[in-house]
Amino acid sequence: MDYSRISTHGKSFTRIDTQQILETAISNLQFLITENQAIITHDVLPELKTDESQIIRIFQNLIDNGIKYKKKTEAPRIHIACKKKNNNYEFSFLDNGIGIDMHFHDRVFVIFQRLHSREEYSGSGIGLSIAKRIFERHG
Numbered sequence: 001m002d003y004s005r006i007s008t009h010g011k012s013f014t015r016i017d018t019q020q021i022l023e024t025a026i027s028n029l030q031f032l033i034t035e036n037q038a039i040i041t042h043d044v045l046p047e048l049k050t051d052e053s054q055i056i057r058i059f060q061n062l063i064d065n066g067i068k069y070k071k072k073t074e075a076p077r078i079h080i081a082c083k084k085k086n087n088n089y090e091f092s093f094l095d096n097g098i099g100i101d102m103h104f105h106d107r108v109f110v111i112f113q114r115l116h117s118r119e120e121y122s123g124s125g126i127g128l129s130i131a132k133r134i135f136e137r138h139g
Contacts, residue, residue, distance in 0.1 A: 011051045011052070011053060011054075012051070013049045013050050013051055014049065014050075014051075014052065015047055015048070015049050016047065016048060016049075016050055016052045016055070017045070017047050018045040018046055018047070018048055018055065018082070019042075019044075019045040021045075021052065021055050021056050021059055022042060022045060022059055022080060024056050024059075025056050025059035025060045025063060026040060026063070028056070028060055029060060029063055029064060029067075032064065032067055033063075033067065036067050036070065036075065036076055037075040037076075038063075038066070038067050038070075038075060038076040038077070038078065039075060039076070039077045039078070040063065040077075040078045040079075040080070041077075041078070041079045041080075042079065042080040042081070042082075043079075043080065043081045043082050044082070045080070045082050046082060046084070046089055048089065051134075051137070054134045054137070055134070057130065057131075057134065058131045058134050058135070059080075061128070061130060061131050062093040062131060063078055063093070065095075065097075065128070066078040066093060066095035066097055069095075069097040069098050070095075070096075070097050070098070071096065071097060071098060074096055076095060076096065076097065077095060077096045078093060078094070078095045079093075079094045079095075080092070080093055080094075081093075081094065088139075
């Protein structure tokens, strides 16, 4: 249901500070971050005209994935980078987790497609497809 409402129930785009968005996402995930001793770093982040609640959701989903799919031998490290490209900004979330085999890159963005069993990793298989849909809404 969340997936189908991204376009129809999205809020108006307003000017937001993505640094503040990141701080909100980190605050919302503080227990998970502390429990896993995750280290989160970032570049200077811009102000953008966007749907604030949807961008918080993307940040949370991607940070959560960076922690969930960690290597068993290391604390999770996540870095959020941002570069201006022409008239757009390109964000990247880099982590030291288990990674995604290139063979599966298209599959991870399809709703309910999982690469691991529920016993290995919890979740519904909807997080990255929601993130993709939000990115598409924002152009």
